[in-house]
Amino acid sequence: MHIAEGFLPLVWCVFWYLLAIPFVIWGARNVNRIYKDRPEQKLTLAVSGAFIFVLSSLKLPSVTGSSSHPTGTGLSAILYGPATTSLLSTIVLVFQALLLAHGGLTTLGADIFSMGVAGPAVGFFTFKLLRSMRVRTGIQVFAAVVLSDLVTYAVTALQLALAYPSAEGVQGSFVIFFGVFLVTQIPLAIAEGILFTIFFDYLSRSRPKLLAQQFGETK
Amino acid sequence: MKTSTKYIFGLLVVVAIFVLAIIVNPNAGFGGTDDLIRSIIQSINPNYRSWFASIFEPSPEMETLLFSLVAAAGAFVIGYFLGYMRARSKKQKEKD
Numbered sequence: 001m002h003i004a005e006g007f008l009p010l011v012w013c014v015f016w017y018l019l020a021i022p023f024v025i026w027g028a029r030n031v032n033r034i035y036k037d038r039p040e041q042k043l044t045l046a047v048s049g050a051f052i053f054v055l056s057s058l059k060l061p062s063v064t065g066s067s068s069h070p071t072g073t074g075l076s077a078i079l080y081g082p083a084t085t086s087l088l089s090t091i092v093l094v095f096q097a098l099l100l101a102h103g104g105l106t107t108l109g110a111d112i113f114s115m116g117v118a119g120p121a122v123g124f125f126t127f128k129l130l131r132s133m134r135v136r137t138g139i140q141v142f143a144a145v146v147l148s149d150l151v152t153y154a155v156t157a158l159q160l161a162l163a164y165p166s167a168e169g170v171q172g173s174f175v176i177f178f179g180v181f182l183v184t185q186i187p188l189a190i191a192e193g194i195l196f197t198i199f200f201d202y203l204s205r206s207r208p209k210l211l212a213q214q215f216g217e218t219k
Numbered sequence: 220m221k222t223s224t225k226y227i228f229g230l231l232v233v234v235a236i237f238v239l240a241i242i243v244n245p246n247a248g249f250g251g252t253d254d255l256i257r258s259i260i261q262s263i264n265p266n267y268r269s270w271f272a273s274i275f276e277p278s279p280e281m282e283t284l285l286f287s288l289v290a291a292a293g294a295f296v297i298g299y300f301l302g303y304m305r306a307r308s309k310k311q312k313e314k315d
Contacts, residue, residue, distance in 0.1 A: 003256070004256070004257050004269070005269070005271055005272060005273045006269030006270050006271035006272060007256075007257060007260060007267075007269055009270075010270070043300055043303065044300075046296055046300070047296060047297055047300045049293075049296075050292075050293040050294075050295075050296035050297050050300075051293065051297065052293075053289055053290070053292060053293030053296075054289075054290050054293035054294055054297065057286045057287075057289045057290045057293075058290065059286070060237055060240050060241070092289075095289065096289075097273075098274065098275065099275065099277065099285055100277060100282055100285055100286065101273040101275065101276040101277065101282075104271065104273055105271070105274070106270075106271045160256060160260070164260050164263045164264055164267075165263075166263050173263060176259060176263075177256065177259065180255055180256065180259065187236050187239075187240060188236075190236065191232075191233045191236040191237065194229050194230075194232055194233050195229075195230070195233050197229070198225075198226050198229045198230065201222075201226075202226070205222070206304050206307075206308060207304070
């Protein structure tokens with residue numbers, strides 16, 4: 001989902017930067033507060049970030065003949081919300097843009113918005129909604145993680161389509177771009193979903209109090 | 220079914236998806252959809268020129284190295300966490 005360096009017109013670079021920056025600042029405040037008020041959460045926060053590091057650097061081949069990668073943002077989105085996730089994603093994306101020529105500084109704002117804000121936001125609210133409906137925890141987590149992944153790619157496709165409308169307009173090129181992503185992304189999203197469902201289940205068995213505190217469900 | 224059996228089964232499915240992806244398409248380039256997108260952009264708008272180049276672009280070997288370094292760093296933190304949790308629950312049990 002990284003948009004290549006220099007491949008977004010300047011107007012859109014600025015636009016996505018402006019949308020993404022407030023979330024990153026909000027996220028930095030959240031992290032600060034976790035460090036001050038809830039130091040017992042530090043380790044889980046670090047692990048959420050670590051998953052983004054690992055999963056977003058796993059490039060896997062797929063049927064289309066090109067490769068793609070999971071986003072890894074699902075766990076962090078569920079536990080800490082989109083703002084904090086946008087900060088963690090920013091760290092990963094800056095590293096990839098500067099050292100790996102994967103994504104770029106001009107497209108950083110757009111990438112932070114799709115991977116750090118939009119995907120995790122949808123995942124976060126899906127989780128909240130399903131949790132309030134009291135469906136099984138596994139389903140809450142799986143749906144949230146899969147949507148975090150897929151929505152990220154949908155937003156990237158939208159960002160590209162807005163900058164490059166085809167002859168049939170924005171809609172036409174959105175279908176083209178999202179089509180390219182979707183075939184590679186569905187299996188990855190499912191794999192990511194299973195992985196995080198297992199990890200979340202483990203977490204809720206080993207640290208039930210920590211999770212209850214996080215979700216404000218302490219009795 | 221025991222929880223650990225469920226975990227192992229789930230992880231096997233994850234591995235199977237990854238392995239299948241490679242088997243289905245053994246000659247897949249690792250260029251990524253990101254590069255594919257670049258050529259689609261060129262076909263929609265042939266006049267578009269990238270207006271900013273990456274400041275630093277690693278050689279393919281370096282790229283692999285850096286990618287695995289990031290993954291290793293992340294895996295280290297996850298491993299640390301799992302080890303910490305295991306020791307913690309062991310201590311808890313000893314106390315009880």
